[in-house]
Amino acid sequence: MIDDTNTQIVIKDLWKVYGKDTKRIFQKNLINKSKEEIQNETGCIVGMRDINLEIKKGEFYILMGLSGSGKSTLIRALIRLVKTTKGSIEINGEDITKMSSDQMIQFRRKTFGMVFQSYGLLPHMSVLDNAAYGLKIRGVGKEERYKKAHEVLETVGLKGWEDYFPTSLSGGMQQRVGLARALANDPEILLMDEPFSGLDPLIRRQMQDELVELQSKLQKTIVFVTHDLHEALKLGDRIAILRNGEVVQVGTPEDIITHPADDYVQDFVQDASPAKVLTASSIMSDIPVITYAWEGPKTALTLMRGQKKRMGYVVDQNRKFLGVITAKELQRLLDSGEKYKSIPSSSIELVESVHPDVLIEDLFSVAPQNPYPIPVVDENDRLLGRISSDTIFDSISSNGGNNE
Amino acid sequence: MNKFPELFNLPLAKYVDKAMDWLLIHWEGFFDFIGFIILKVVLLFEDLFLFVPWFVIILLIGYAGWKLVGSLKTGILFMVFMMIIGLFGYWDLAMQTLALVISSVILALVVGLPLGIVMARSDRAERIFKPALDAMQTMPSFVYLIPALMFFGMGKVPSMFATVIYAVPPVIRLTNVGIRTVDVESVEAAKAFGATKKQILFDVQLPLAKPSIMVGINQTTMMALSMVVIGSMIGAKGLGMEVLLAIGRIEVGRGFEAGISIVFMAVIIDRITHSFSVKKPKKQKKNEVTE
Numbered sequence: 001m002i003d004d005t006n007t008q009i010v011i012k013d014l015w016k017v018y019g020k021d022t023k024r025i026f027q028k029n030l031i032n033k034s035k036e037e038i039q040n041e042t043g044c045i046v047g048m049r050d051i052n053l054e055i056k057k058g059e060f061y062i063l064m065g066l067s068g069s070g071k072s073t074l075i076r077a078l079i080r081l082v083k084t085t086k087g088s089i090e091i092n093g094e095d096i097t098k099m100s101s102d103q104m105i106q107f108r109r110k111t112f113g114m115v116f117q118s119y120g121l122l123p124h125m126s127v128l129d130n131a132a133y134g135l136k137i138r139g140v141g142k143e144e145r146y147k148k149a150h151e152v153l154e155t156v157g158l159k160g161w162e163d164y165f166p167t168s169l170s171g172g173m174q175q176r177v178g179l180a181r182a183l184a185n186d187p188e189i190l191l192m193d194e195p196f197s198g199l200d201p202l203i204r205r206q207m208q209d210e211l212v213e214l215q216s217k218l219q220k221t222i223v224f225v226t227h228d229l230h231e232a233l234k235l236g237d238r239i240a241i242l243r244n245g246e247v248v249q250v251g252t253p254e255d256i257i258t259h260p261a262d263d264y265v266q267d268f269v270q271d272a273s274p275a276k277v278l279t280a281s282s283i284m285s286d287i288p289v290i291t292y293a294w295e296g297p298k299t300a301l302t303l304m305r306g307q308k309k310r311m312g313y314v315v316d317q318n319r320k321f322l323g324v325i326t327a328k329e330l331q332r333l334l335d336s337g338e339k340y341k342s343i344p345s346s347s348i349e350l351v352e353s354v355h356p357d358v359l360i361e362d363l364f365s366v367a368p369q370n371p372y373p374i375p376v377v378d379e380n381d382r383l384l385g386r387i388s389s390d391t392i393f394d395s396i397s398s399n400g401g402n403n404e
Numbered sequence: 405m406n407k408f409p410e411l412f413n414l415p416l417a418k419y420v421d422k423a424m425d426w427l428l429i430h431w432e433g434f435f436d437f438i439g440f441i442i443l444k445v446v447l448l449f450e451d452l453f454l455f456v457p458w459f460v461i462i463l464l465i466g467y468a469g470w471k472l473v474g475s476l477k478t479g480i481l482f483m484v485f486m487m488i489i490g491l492f493g494y495w496d497l498a499m500q501t502l503a504l505v506i507s508s509v510i511l512a513l514v515v516g517l518p519l520g521i522v523m524a525r526s527d528r529a530e531r532i533f534k535p536a537l538d539a540m541q542t543m544p545s546f547v548y549l550i551p552a553l554m555f556f557g558m559g560k561v562p563s564m565f566a567t568v569i570y571a572v573p574p575v576i577r578l579t580n581v582g583i584r585t586v587d588v589e590s591v592e593a594a595k596a597f598g599a600t601k602k603q604i605l606f607d608v609q610l611p612l613a614k615p616s617i618m619v620g621i622n623q624t625t626m627m628a629l630s631m632v633v634i635g636s637m638i639g640a641k642g643l644g645m646e647v648l649l650a651i652g653r654i655e656v657g658r659g660f661e662a663g664i665s666i667v668f669m670a671v672i673i674d675r676i677t678h679s680f681s682v683k684k685p686k687k688q689k690k691n692e693v694t695e
């Protein structure tokens with residue numbers, strides 16, 4: 001959980017200007033000009049402009065923005081891979097912009113772990129040695145660092161791959177090595193610059209899920225860069241949105257979606273396919289006909305006819321979803337002459353159900369296999385509602401269908 | 405009438421001579437020291453190659469051809485080459501040449517690797533070195549013999565001095581290129597985990613630049629071989645001397661034999677040093693667990 005009393009990173013009036021003789025842009029006549037104007041007049045590129053942020057201990061903090069908005073500049077400034085031009089970055093109360101190189105080296109070793117977009121692994125070292133590399137830098141002995149590396153590799157699901165070279169692994173697995181290397185140091189702060197952007201969607205989703213699970217155990221402070229709104233909403237406790245090197249909005253995923261600060265954020269929210277943002281719960285509707293499994297076919301059929309429907313969703317006493325049954329099948333049961341006191345399980349058709357937090361995007365794969373509207377159930381399989389394929393389709397076309 | 409006016413004679417030669425004299429007087433100790441080192445190194449290798457029995461050397465070269473260059477056939481071919489050199493009666497001369505080449509290359513590496521690293525680390529150093537290296541590589545090789553002669557007189561030492569100077573540019577250049585083209589994220593990763601400059605150099609940059617550096621070493625070696633041959637003009641014993649003598653006496657057959665011997669050695673040295681730069685197909689798994 002986020003410890004509200006404890007701020008870990010405080011960024012004040014932070015500027016980064018790329019180019020020569022960068023201090024001159026702080027002159028009165030330049031400082032208020034736009035990034036383009038400054039670039040045209042001086043040749044300097046404003047990477048970050050007057051950024052103020054506070055990141056709390058244990059927070060999963062997202063930096064989001066379009067390409068070139070300064071996300072990488074900011075996250076790299078936190079570990080001083082980028083030398084900032086003005087302002088301060090206090091981490092645990094110490095201003096890293098004022099540290100000497102040697103102090104900074106020590107500070108990196110004890111405070112940070114970092115994961116890179118294209119992994120940044122060392123191809124001439126085995127997976128084990130890569131995972132242990134951060135510890136090696138710190139001067140941890142061979143035995144101890146390998147022990148730790150084995151542990152973290154197991155954590156990220158790479159047990160058995162220790163002796164392989166990174167290049168013989170898939171992208172997803174290489175990034176697991178990258179993550180293992182960062183975790184091996186047991187850092188207070190984990191920095192991740194678009195770690196999953198290079199992975200294909202399925203693997204990316206999986207890695208996100210695992211990261212969420214990992215974070216629930218580790219409770220690290222994570223600063224995570226992405227340009228993918230879906231990823232931001234899924235992972236973040238809070239999101240800072242950047243544009244042209246400036247922070248436009250900071251808020252929880254809820255805030256960002258419901259109260260976008262300006263048109264830029266609005267566009268961002270809309271640019272992302274609603275299917276990737278909205279969940280099943282937002283488009284599900286009530287069940288028209290519930291068939292109670294403990295009742296006889298006759299009652300069920302009467303209920304169904306009353307609603308002019310050809311099928312019903314079968315539940316047990318606990319409202320647990322069992323499947324669907326058609327009017328035709330009920331009729332057949334009645335015609336068979338046998339006396340049924342309850343609906344026989346052989347007559348119940350099993351269909352796939354989904355949870356309410358499933359993204360609409362994921363319903364596309366379920367819908368075609370389902371001749372009926374998709375049932376939505378909670379974690380105890382209790383029936384909550386249903387979603388018809390028409391609703392799915394409507395939801396993505398009505399919310400402005402200009403997806404990526 | 406069309407003669408260039410003598411009035412405008414530029415006496416550069418005189419100034420150069422003066423500068424050389426000055427260097428020789430005031431830096432005598434320095435050049436003595438350099439000469440001493442060079443001589444020690446080359447004698448070490450000469451003694452080694454002439455001490456080890458010829459068939460052992462042939463077997464070693466054959467083994468290198470087989471294991472490093474690729475096939476048993478190559479290994480056998482190399483052994484045949486060396487046998488032929490022996491049959492020509494040039495074994496000792498060939499070993500002297502080899503000693504000169506190897507010691508020149510070692511000295512070139514001692515000088516060139518650090519310079520390449522400096523060049524990779526500093527853009528200013530690169531701006532300064534680059535034109536110098538370009539100029540060095542366009543200069544005809546025997547030009548280097550002149551200062552070498554002046555500093556060290558005749559013999560092995562000046563020849564090697566000239567060889568090292570002539571052959572060093574590729575290793576500097578390719579060390580620089582190799583380090584500069586190392587994947588940025590690998591370097592940044594090391595930095596982010598708190599690596600010092602030295603750790604970055606030895607853990608990341610040099611290992612990843614290795615293929616490029618090896619190409620540099622291969623080129624340096626080949627240049628050293630060609631220069632060693634030319635170096636015989638100022639008295640370095642070896643196969644080059646033999647060619648020189650043959651030319652002087654217009655003994656075509658003798659020159660041919662010596663020439664072929666040089667070609668054989670060139671092929672062997674090239675293939676072996678080249679094999680270091682080619683990435684061998686990496687085994688999926690490391691054979692041993694490092695624990």
Ligand SMILES: Nc1ncnc2c1ncn2[C@@H]1O[C@H](COP(=O)(O)OP(=O)(O)O)[C@@H](O)[C@H]1O
Binds near residue numbers: 019045047068069071
């Ligand atoms: N090394 C650099 N030199 C000059 N400009 C840079 C450099 N790195 C980034 N920039 C500029 O700074 C701005 C922010 O870049 P970056 O932080 O990489 O954005 P993002 O990670 O959000 O795509 C861009 O306009 C980019 O062109």
Ligand SMILES: [Mg+2]
Binds near residue numbers: 071072073
């Ligand atoms: Mg970036």
